[in-house]
Amino acid sequence: MNRPLTVGLAELTDDAHRIDVTLASLPISFASVDVADTVDVAIIDGNEGWPARVEDAFAEGARVVVLIEPASGESIGHSPGPVIVDRVYAGNPAVAALSGVLADFSPSALLEIRATVATGAEMRSRLCGLLALSRASTNEELVDAEVVAHSLGGLVIRARQANGRPVLLTITVTDAVPEAVSLRVIGTAAAVEATIPAANAARPALVTVSDGHGRRQLPTLYETSHRAALRRARDIVRSGAGGDDLKAVGADGALAGRLMNSTATA
Amino acid sequence: MADRNRIGVGILGAGPVTQAIHLPTLVRLSDTFRVVRIMDVDASVAQAVAARVSADWTTDQAELLDDPAVEVVAICSPHAFHADQVIAACRAGKKAVLCEKPFAVSAEEAARIAEVSEQTGVPVVVGAMHAYDAGWIAAMKNSEALAPHTVRSSIVLPPNSRFEDFATEVVTRPAPFALDLDDPDAVARVVSGGILGLAIHDLPLIRQLVNRVGSTLPADVTVLRSETVSPFGYLVILEVGGVVVELHGVMSENWAPSWHLTAFDDVSALDVEFTPSYVQAGSSTATFAQEGRTTIYTPTDDNGYEQEWIEIGRVALGAAPLIPASVLIDDLAFALDIADKASTAARTAVAERTAA
Numbered sequence: 317m318n319r320p321l322t323v324g325l326a327e328l329t330d331d332a333h334r335i336d337v338t339l340a341s342l343p344i345s346f347a348s349v350d351v352a353d354t355v356d357v358a359i360i361d362g363n364e365g366w367p368a369r370v371e372d373a374f375a376e377g378a379r380v381v382v383l384i385e386p387a388s389g390e391s392i393g394h395s396p397g398p399v400i401v402d403r404v405y406a407g408n409p410a411v412a413a414l415s416g417v418l419a420d421f422s423p424s425a426l427l428e429i430r431a432t433v434a435t436g437a438e439m440r441s442r443l444c445g446l447l448a449l450s451r452a453s454t455n456e457e458l459v460d461a462e463v464v465a466h467s468l469g470g471l472v473i474r475a476r477q478a479n480g481r482p483v484l485l486t487i488t489v490t491d492a493v494p495e496a497v498s499l500r501v502i503g504t505a506a507a508v509e510a511t512i513p514a515a516n517a518a519r520p521a522l523v524t525v526s527d528g529h530g531r532r533q534l535p536t537l538y539e540t541s542h543r544a545a546l547r548r549a550r551d552i553v554r555s556g557a558g559g560d561d562l563k564a565v566g567a568d569g570a571l572a573g574r575l576m577n578s579t580a581t582a
Numbered sequence: 583m584a585d586r587n588r589i590g591v592g593i594l595g596a597g598p599v600t601q602a603i604h605l606p607t608l609v610r611l612s613d614t615f616r617v618v619r620i621m622d623v624d625a626s627v628a629q630a631v632a633a634r635v636s637a638d639w640t641t642d643q644a645e646l647l648d649d650p651a652v653e654v655v656a657i658c659s660p661h662a663f664h665a666d667q668v669i670a671a672c673r674a675g676k677k678a679v680l681c682e683k684p685f686a687v688s689a690e691e692a693a694r695i696a697e698v699s700e701q702t703g704v705p706v707v708v709g710a711m712h713a714y715d716a717g718w719i720a721a722m723k724n725s726e727a728l729a730p731h732t733v734r735s736s737i738v739l740p741p742n743s744r745f746e747d748f749a750t751e752v753v754t755r756p757a758p759f760a761l762d763l764d765d766p767d768a769v770a771r772v773v774s775g776g777i778l779g780l781a782i783h784d785l786p787l788i789r790q791l792v793n794r795v796g797s798t799l800p801a802d803v804t805v806l807r808s809e810t811v812s813p814f815g816y817l818v819i820l821e822v823g824g825v826v827v828e829l830h831g832v833m834s835e836n837w838a839p840s841w842h843l844t845a846f847d848d849v850s851a852l853d854v855e856f857t858p859s860y861v862q863a864g865s866s867t868a869t870f871a872q873e874g875r876t877t878i879y880t881p882t883d884d885n886g887y888e889q890e891w892i893e894i895g896r897v898a899l900g901a902a903p904l905i906p907a908s909v910l911i912d913d914l915a916f917a918l919d920i921a922d923k924a925s926t927a928a929r930t931a932v933a934e935r936t937a938a
Contacts, residue, residue: 469846505834
């Protein structure tokens with residue numbers, strides 16, 4: 317049996333992620349260690365300055381880094397090692413199946429991605445999360461995006477993917493309902509809808525497809541994006557494979573920054 | 583019940599709306615109403631539809647309006663005829679007029695209708711069934727503190743024929759038409775038609791919501807984005823009285839309907855899920871979430887169509903309309919203004935794209 321991989325949590329500044337709880341659900345794969353020890357997997361918060369922390373982690377011997385919700389717009393030209401980007405919504409394990417379903421829809425159909433966020437939420441990070449979900453669910457890059465409406469109550473963004481697919485991103489601020497993201501595409505003769513919860517608990521994403529045969533729900537996966545990211549990190553260490561999650565981080569951060577700046581100057 | 587105790591109804595226009603909505607609704611309310619005469623420009627349609635309810639038929643509007651047995655007139659003709667027909671029915675001294683939405687195609691027409699309605703004393707009710715929907719009314723009564731910053735109307739429907747066929751057996755339907763989405767005028771027509779044919783069901787409700795926090799006068803309506811969406815529909819983003827309003831409507835071949843009106847403020851969220859048009863599937867289900875608690879307003883078996891006919895029965899007997907004429911006019915002005923601005927914006931966007 318493989319020995320548990322050691323994990324360092326020292327760089328986490330946001331205890332809301334509660335990675336310790338997630339680690340406890342993978343006790344054979346991981347063992348948490350003191351910060352002074354060399355770790356196999358370094359878990360790093362994606363707030364300002366994360367590129368330096370990632371490089372430090374590899375310099376100190378980490379074999380893989382799990383980077384949680386990078387939103388600062390920073391990037392790394394060349395990472396010294398594999399980095400798994402842990403996105404609350406894009407990283408939900410249901411998104412892989414969702415992506416498979418969406419591949420069958422014409423790119424002329426509107427992709428709606430809508431988030432409800434709590435009052436006081438940091439909008440740029442939430443927007444980065446939606447941009448990442450757009451890519452993860454369709455495997456397409458956004459090539460065009462503009463803010464259509466913004467207020468203290470939220471944001472409406474109209475975008476387009478490289479394949480021409482129109483995209484509508486909305487963020488609505490309210491404490492009335494839990495933070496979550498919904499996604500919908502209505503095609504000529506079928507539709508897909510998904511509700512992806514925040515990662516504070518292991519509520520499953522709900523993905524339904526309606527077509528000429530009726531409506532079916534994809535299997536529910538009671539796993540948060542954090543746990544899925546840790547499993548990926550484990551598999552990378554054990555297989556020796558690389559990870560290219562960082563490629564998109566800079567682009568998402570830059571686009572989110574541009575869009576948020578446009579709301580400040582409009 | 584004896585005929586003399588029931589209100590006689592005459593219907594102008596015998597197309598799918600009359601066949602699939604009003605006749606089934608009037609059967610459910612047959613203790614109050616009886617259909618006495620139906621007019622359509624197509625004699626065979628008029629005759630066939632009238633035969634279903636053992637009514638007389640005609641192709642002549644004046645014949646229907648002159649019929650003393652016709653006490654209430656329902657106007658279900660194409661939009662362009664509504665204003666003149668409402669006015670004619672008022673001048674004919676009927677007890678009440680029900681007009682399908684929109685009841686006019688310009689603010690001037692609406693003002694003329696209001697003037698004639700007041701002069702003649704004939705009340706006018708607009709067939710805005712969602713305004714009479716029990717779920718919506720319950721939700722509004724119990725969410726008085728909701729002051730929305732965001733309102734969204736999303737209507738996803740199969741083609742009307744799917745639901746018309748659940749409600750009745752239709753004779754004659756409008757012919758389908760081809761669409762060129764690179765033609766700016768065609769795009770403008772789709773957007774305007776979507777607003778005045780589909781979104782208009784929810785626009786009076788949206789106006790009620792927005793009026794809680796700001797003005798819905800034309801000067802306070804700004805269209806931020808307007809376009810068609812695939813396979814057939816519209817997406818319009820507005821700012822109205824400081825509220826961001828999204829109007830989204832799609833018709834596809836998929837069977838699954840989804841009709842939601844949602845509103846959010848910082849502490850509360852309202853979601854009203856309506857049943858599709860035509861199918862007499864009861865009222866909406868409204869959900870109001872606030873302070874960690876979600877309240878669901880159980881749907882009733884009667885839908886907005888029944889309630890609007892019950893309203894017609896009330897006003898025909900002399901009661902004051904629940905929705906005053908001034909509100910109907912403001913609702914119409916709101917809808918027409920949005921349709922005009924949104925279709926102009928969509929036309930301009932396509933013209934610029936095709937020119938580039």
